[in-house]
Amino acid sequence: SQMSGEKGQKRGKRPGRKPVKIDVKAKLERSRQSARECRARKKLRYQYIEELVANREKAVFALREELQMYKEWCEQADQGIIVDELKQLVLKEREQEEAQ
Numbered sequence: 001s002q003m004s005g006e007k008g009q010k011r012g013k014r015p016g017r018k019p020v021k022i023d024v025k026a027k028l029e030r031s032r033q034s035a036r037e038c039r040a041r042k043k044l045r046y047q048y049i050e051e052l053v054a055n056r057e058k059a060v061f062a063l064r065e066e067l068q069m070y071k072e073w074c075e076q077a078d079q080g081i082i083v084d085e086l087k088q089l090v091l092k093e094r095e096q097e098e099a100q
Contacts, residue, residue, distance in 0.1 A: 073086045 073083055076083055077086065
């Protein structure tokens with residue numbers, strides 16, 4: 001309920017505060033600065049994502065090479081040829097199993 005002394009005030013306004021005249025030029029400059037900062041953040045985000053993609057592509061390439069090497073070893077093993085790298089890998093696996 002309103003007290004008798006408050007009848008002249010409009011609702012929704014804060015007492016003792018006058019509307020601030022916003023300088024249009026200052027507002028435009030703040031908007032431009034905000035847009036520049038937004039573009040800079042976007043650019044950094046894209047650089048980070050591009051770096052992630054490049055690293056993942058390198059990892060995929062390395063894994064494909066490794067897979068190709070294992071395929072070749074298997075083909076050679078099918079022909080009765082056991083390459084030294086495969087022998088070492090099997091021996092290393094056995095040692096790890098025995099250690100557990």
